Amino acid sequence: PKKLATIVGGESLLNDGTSVVFFQLFFKITVLGAAIKLTPTQVFNESLHLFETLFFGWLVGMVLGFIFSMAIAKSKSKGVQLTLSLILAHATFLFAEGFLHVSGILATLTAGLIMGNFGRRKLTRDTIHSFSEIWTFLGFISNSLIFILLGTKLGQINFLEHWEAMVISIILSLMIARPISVFISFLGTNLTRKKEQKIPLSFQMVTVWGGIRGALSAAIVLMIPEN
Numbered sequence: 232p233k234k235l236a237t238i239v240g241g242e243s244l245l246n247d248g249t250s251v252v253f254f255q256l257f258f259k260i261t262v263l264g265a266a267i268k269l270t271p272t273q274v275f276n277e278s279l280h281l282f283e284t285l286f287f288g289w290l291v292g293m294v295l296g297f298i299f300s301m302a303i304a305k306s307k308s309k310g311v312q313l314t315l316s317l318i319l320a321h322a323t324f325l326f327a328e329g330f331l332h333v334s335g336i337l338a339t340l341t342a343g344l345i346m347g348n349f350g351r352r353k354l355t356r357d358t359i360h361s362f363s364e365i366w367t368f369l370g371f372i373s374n375s376l377i378f379i380l381l382g383t384k385l386g387q388i389n390f391l392e393h394w395e396a397m398v399i400s401i402i403l404s405l406m407i408a409r410p411i412s413v414f415i416s417f418l419g420t421n422l423t424r425k426k427e428q429k430i431p432l433s434f435q436m437v438t439v440w441g442g443i444r445g446a447l448s449a450a451i452v453l454m455i456p457e458n
Contacts, residue, residue, distance in 0.1 A: 235434050239442050242416075247447045248340045252288075254451050256281045288334030291327045292341025295319065299342070300350030309358055313365055319346065374446045381449040405443070413439045 260277060299319040303312045323342045328335025351359055390397065414435060421429040 235437060238430070238434065239438055242413075242438060243442050243444050244340055246442075247444065248334070248337045250447065251336045251451065252281065252285060252334050254454075258455070284332075284334045285337060287331060288327050288337035289341050291331065291333060292323060292338035292343075293345060295323045295326070295338070296342035296345025297349065300346055300353070303346075303350055304353035309361060312354070312358060313361065316346065316362065316366075377446045377449050377453075380453060384453060409443065410439050413442070 256277060260274065296319070299315055303315045306312050306315070319342055320339055324335040324339045327333050327338035351362075354362070417430050417435045417438075424430075
């Protein structure tokens with residue numbers, strides 16, 4: 232159902248954005264901790280920097296999302312519109328991450344949400360259909376490339392040597408942490424909704440298992456230096 236597809240897609244998008252930011256924070260603290268003795272002040276400063284990264288990443292995405300939405304709406308050429316959407320995705324990330332040093336992935340996510348809600352109102356049905364097909368294809372290609380990279384990276388590893396870590400990770404992450412986080416989130420959501428708008432248990436079960444994403448985890452693993 233469309234409602235369930237929206238829940239699964241939206242939940243995984245928000246998870247992707249926040250998890251990358253938190254990974255970068257914890258990774259930095261881990262690296263710093265290995266080199267120097269972390270003080271509470273340093274941890275506080277890093278946490279403050281995290282929230283600054285999130286806020287300004289969101290702000291950049293909002294601004295660029297609105298600008299490009301207006302530019303796309305002004306154009307009558309479907310080719311130009313699709314090109315602008317590609318520029319929006321990449322330019323937002325590069326500008327936020329590389330130039331301003333804020334969360335590029337959150338900025339891109341926000342810009343995409345602006346484009347998908349505010350911007351699409353100004354597009355024809357035919358253009359929206361083309362956007363959907365092109366971006367679905369690009370998403371498929373991106374996922375495929377990540378798993379190809381992961382395969383070349385991990386192809387020579389003997390996983391039997393690490394079976395304890397794998398079993399613990401599966402039990403803690405998939406069997407315990409994932410269901411708890413999803414069910415608690417829906418519990419809070421349903422408390423604020425009317426009876427006919429509540430999310431049924433069947434939708435929640437699908438979200439637990441259908442919302443598990445592998446590509447982002449794989450990309451994060453590839454970001455960790457070998458040392």
